[in-house]
Amino acid sequence: MTFISPKRRQTIVSSKKRRNRRLPGNRIQRCVLIVSGTAVFILIICVLISLFWQKEQDRERKNKILPQITIQAKLLDKNKYSRPGIPLEKVRGVVIHYTANPGTDAIDNRNYFNNLPRTNEGKKNKTYASSHFVIGLEGQIVQCIPLEEMSYASNERNPDTISIECCHPDKSGKFNRATYQSLLELTAYLCIKFDLDEGDLLRHYDVTGKLCPLYFVEHEAEWEKFRRQIKERLQ
DSSP: OOOOOHHHHHHHHHHHHHHHHHHHHHHHHHHHHHHHHHHHHHHHHHHHHHHHHHHHHHHHHHHHHSOOOOEEEOOOOOBTTTBOOOBOOSOOEEEEEEOSOTTOOHHHHHHHHHTHHHHTTTOSSOOOOOOSEEEOTTSOEEEOSOTTBOOSSSGGGGGGEEEEEEOOSSTTOOOOHHHHHHHHHHHHHHHHHTTOOGGGEEEHHHHHOOOOSHHHHHOHHHHHHHHHHHHHHHO
């Protein structure tokens, strides 16, 4: 039998009482922490669901307002000269070009891109060229490169832009009415699809100083008119 002095016994009893008095407070703190953690977790889940829902709503709304245009998909064969299959970064602009081949049509230029592996054979200086779209003399829109892949059209802006080549009937580089109308429709379509505006439209000239598209470079007012027409369509 262990002898405990009255003073020691009183100390033990007092310690137990203090410990017992603290226990309810500890349990309350634990409960508060659990409830708070659960609330934060639920809040995070709700925010994520809300963001996902908003994204889906934006996508549906965008699809509803996308212009209805006819695009002929005639994708190039994958090759290192015109369709390397490199993933496109986030699209930050649309670059307008002209073919510089008066009188040729969309399929002619599409086939030129597709035949580069053959025509480059034996050449010391290889040609690398392509475009996402080519618009023909009758307004037909031919797609050569998927929108998630890079084209070889706009030099250092290749990784973050969509390119449009336009056919033209003569050396002035001026687009006929059918080509111009399709260019308006396709450009507006791409602006809506990728959340762009008229300020994100570029000429090849704006990237490298090349006289392309020639008519829009030599007639600055016509380029500004084109951008205004896109702005009106977007509004």
